[in-house]
Amino acid sequence: MSSRFTIRRSVTALALGAAAAASLVLAAPAAGAAGPQAKTMRLLDQCDIETFNATFGDGFCVKDGSVTVDRFTADLQRGGSGAWWINNRKETIDAGDSLHVVNQGGILHTFTEVKTFGSGVVPPFNVAVDNAPTAVKPDGSAVGFGDIGSSGVGPGSPGLDVVPAKGVHQYQCIFHPWMRTVVTVR
Numbered sequence: 001m002s003s004r005f006t007i008r009r010s011v012t013a014l015a016l017g018a019a020a021a022a023s024l025v026l027a028a029p030a031a032g033a034a035g036p037q038a039k040t041m042r043l044l045d046q047c048d049i050e051t052f053n054a055t056f057g058d059g060f061c062v063k064d065g066s067v068t069v070d071r072f073t074a075d076l077q078r079g080g081s082g083a084w085w086i087n088n089r090k091e092t093i094d095a096g097d098s099l100h101v102v103n104q105g106g107i108l109h110t111f112t113e114v115k116t117f118g119s120g121v122v123p124p125f126n127v128a129v130d131n132a133p134t135a136v137k138p139d140g141s142a143v144g145f146g147d148i149g150s151s152g153v154g155p156g157s158p159g160l161d162v163v164p165a166k167g168v169h170q171y172q173c174i175f176h177p178w179m180r181t182v183v184t185v186r
């Protein structure tokens with residue numbers, strides 16, 4: 001009997017919790033209506049500091065991640081390392097909203113807008129995307145190292161803020177071309 005009582009009390013507590021959560025959910029749109037929102041986009045990796053810096057140079061990786069260069073290289077044959085990605089591969093925001101792009105990995109990434117996804121600037125990494133033609137930006141030019149200045153996001157940097165116009169936008173990393181996301185602005 002007492003265990004049944006405990007369960008009933010728990011159910012009541014859950015119901016109260018759900019009611020509280022529902023009121024929070026109801027309150028959210030009112031707050032949202034106040035103005036543009038910022039959606040955080042996270043660039044992620046798991047570089048192993050020891051092997052990455054031994055291979056690419058001191059300071060290349062600043063995170064003690066779990067993926068060694070050997071594993072990363074092997075993963076390139078399988079579409080790229082799954083530990084290298086953008087947190088949302090698909091996102092929908094409202095016109096006027098912004099994307100706040102941060103790097104929570106250990107190496108430099110870019111959040112570069114492209115009209116056609118494709119290969120990046122490091123030829124050996126492009127096997128991950130079957131050596132597709134180089135990614136093309138909305139202005140018709142190919143992605144290049146020059147894009148680091150406008151779309152590069154280093155680990156620990158304050159991040160990049162982007163306010164895309166209405167429509168569908170594609171972004172990828174020019175180093176790790178399987179790091180991609182599609183953002184729809186409605």
Ligand SMILES: [Cu+2]
Binds near residue numbers: 110174
């Ligand atoms: Cu990257």
